[in-house]
Amino acid sequence: MAGSGLALLILLVCALILAVLVLVLFQLRRPRDTEPAAATLLLQQIETVRQEQARALEANAQLLNQRLAEMQQVLLESTNAVGARLDNTAQLSGELNRRLGELSAAAQNMLELGRNLMSLQDILRAPKPRGVLGEFFLGNILQEMVPNNYEMQYRFRSGEKVDAVVRLGGKLVPVDAKFPLEDFQRLLAAGDENERLTLRRQFLQRVKKHIDAIAQKYILPDEGTFDFALMYIPAENVYYETIVTAPDQDEGILNYAFARRVIPVSPGTIYAYLQAIVLGLRGMQVERRAQEILDHLDRLQSDISRLQEKFQILGNHLTNAHNRYEEAARELERLTTRLTLSVPVADPKSENRQS
Incomplete structure (x- = not known):
């Protein structure tokens, strides 16, 4: 212009x-x-x-x-706008740097967690440490639920040791921690569906062996146990694979376990099963008390019947005695009358004259 x-x-x-x-x-x-x-x-x-x-x-x-004045005004406004945008850009850059720092820290934490998980996996790779870890988790759960009614590493007379027992109603509930990690890891790493089905069958066969071992070694009513036991699986995903039945199987693993009086439980279900057992025992106690009351009532009814019979006999005796008493009284009255009539009465005047 x-x-x-x-x-x-x-x-x-x-x-x-x-x-x-x-x-x-x-x-x-x-x-x-x-x-x-x-x-x-x-x-x-x-x-x-x-x-x-x-x-x-x-x-x-x-x-x-x-x-020129208009151009200066436009230039000033443009300068201010550019300055404001530069300020916003600087703020956004600072925020972006802060977020990048947070992401870097989070990534570092994830790497550290990954290393810890790898270390944990290495620890769990050996069967003995893995079993100890399962027992540790089981002990923590029992400590929270039944702090005064459980015992870890309970030994039977046969020398067999179960991971834990829970004392309920004067009896023992055996709890064994089984953790088929190797078969489960192979199942998760399956490449196709056929391999998965094969590995799943192997996994379930391993679980069935655990069930048979629990039923044989730990269900001992002669030593004070209930006629069932709990198989504790310390991982929910392993528990899911354990209880889900494949379509091509004739018998589900859960039915297999129940048939042998072994109940599979997980960290999320063991409390519910123990509560059900406690409620069942309470119901049994109520039923036992009710039966005892009925037995007492039956004995009381028998005693009352016998007492009624004795009262009846006593009443009969009293009735007979009363009748005999009345008969004797009448007989005595007749004899008295006859005696009075047969004996003459002396005249007092004649007796005086004789004297």
Whole structure:
């Protein structure tokens, strides 16, 4: 805008100069007698041109100043906007750096967790430490649920040791921690469906062996156990694979376990099973108490019947005695009457005269 105004001003000045030159040449060619008048006219025209030029220059200068002021305002607003955006960019950059720092820390924690998991996997790879860890988790759960009614590593007379027993109602609930990790890991790493089915069958066969061992070694009613035991599986995913029945199997693992009085439980279900056992024992106690009350009532009924018989006999005896008493009284009265009639009564006057 300012460049176009300046170019217009230059063109206007050039046009005025050209007009003055043309006018001067025209005056020079006129006759000499008219020179004073022509000079005066020329001066007037020059003055007029100068005034118009001055006005034009002033107008263009004002326009140019206005345009410059507008451009300065626009430039200032643009500068402020750019500054604000730079500030926002700086803030966003700081926030981004902070988030990147957090992500870096989280990634470091994930790497550390991964190393810890690998270490835990190495620890669990051997059967003995794995069993100890399962017993540890089982002990923590029993400590929270039945703190005073359980014992770890309970030994039977046969020398067999079960991981834990829970004392309920004067009897023992054997709890054994079985953790078929190797077969389960192979099942998870199966490449296709056929391999998965094969490995699943192997996994379930391993679990069935555990069930048979528990039923044979730990269900010992002669030593104070209930006629069932709990098979504790210390991982929910392993528990799920244990109790879910494949479509092509004739007998589910859960039915197999129940048939041998072994109940598979997990960290999330063992409490519910123990509660059900406690409630069942309470129901048995109530039923036993009710039976005892009925037995007492039967004995009381028998005693009352015998007492009624004795009262009946006593009543009969009393009735017979009363009848005999009345008969004896009547007989005595008759004898008294007969005796009175048969013995004469002496006259007192005659007795006095004789004396």
